[in-house]
Amino acid sequence: AQSVTQLGSHVSVSEGALVLLRCNYSSSVPPYLFWYVQYPNQGLQLLLKYTSAATLVKGINGFEAEFKKSETSFHLTKPSAHMSDAAEYFCALYSGAGSYQLTFGKGTKLSVIP
Amino acid sequence: ETGVTQTPRHLVMGMTNKKSLKCEQHLGHNAMYWYKQSAKKPLELMFVYSLEERVENNSVPSRFSPECPNSSHLFLHLHTLQPEDSALYLCASSQATGGQGYSPLHFGNGTRLTVT
Numbered sequence: 001a002q003s004v005t006q007l008g009s010h011v012s013v014s015e016g017a018l019v020l021l022r023c024n025y026s027s028s029v030p031p032y033l034f035w036y037v038q039y040p041n042q043g044l045q046l047l048l049k050y051t052s053a054a055t056l057v058k059g060i061n062g063f064e065a066e067f068k069k070s071e072t073s074f075h076l077t078k079p080s081a082h083m084s085d086a087a088e089y090f091c092a093l094y095s096g097a098g099s100y101q102l103t104f105g106k107g108t109k110l111s112v113i114p
Numbered sequence: 115e116t117g118v119t120q121t122p123r124h125l126v127m128g129m130t131n132k133k134s135l136k137c138e139q140h141l142g143h144n145a146m147y148w149y150k151q152s153a154k155k156p157l158e159l160m161f162v163y164s165l166e167e168r169v170e171n172n173s174v175p176s177r178f179s180p181e182c183p184n185s186s187h188l189f190l191h192l193h194t195l196q197p198e199d200s201a202l203y204l205c206a207s208s209q210a211t212g213g214q215g216y217s218p219l220h221f222g223n224g225t226r227l228t229v230t
Contacts, residue, residue: 042223051216090157100159
């Protein structure tokens with residue numbers, strides 16, 4: 001069975017500090033992995049996706065994530081946090097050929113302290 | 115208008131009411147989804163339509179009834195709901211790939227449903 005685990009339901013960083021949001025996955029087949037962001041009172045927006053090409057994936061708003069098969073991880077990073085990054089972030093996994101099931105983690109709420 | 119639009123944004127209904135949620139996508143996609151987002155729980159996939167046919171139905175109670183009249187519109191009909199059905203209901207669309215890879219979802223802003 002496939003699963004996604006996001007470590008830390010709430011992360012706080014200072015403005016200008018490194019952002020690191022952790023995601024570990026379990027999948028019996030090579031996965032497609034995604035990070036989505038949800039701002040208050042909005043739907044989810046795609047940040048970036050891994051589809052078995054380069055292991056370091058760059059997304060919007062300066063975010064990037066690295067796929068590490070040996071660690072079954074897909075952590076999200078940004079070198080310098082901005083106030084506008086405050087939101088909830090979701091890691092998601094697709095590993096079922098022919099299925100439409102996208103497995104989401106429970107989300108990590110990021111707070112940015114001025 | 116672009117993207118995925120959901121109406122209404124907020125809905126309060128009693129347990130005996132009947133209401134409908136509407137979703138419209140302007141992205142030319144051919145697959146549409148309903149998700150339920152509850153506090154402290156992962157997003158739950160409820161229904162999927164691909165090329166206007168329902169292709170997944172994840173053990174959703176019959177008090178939720180989806181309808182997809184065409185590839186641009188999706189409805190969720192609600193009747194005799196329970197207070198635990200209160201949640202954010204998200205619509206999404208994507209381009210069906212026929213099993214070749216995966217196309218990311220594009221979400222609407224959701225309908226915040228409160229059942230009293």
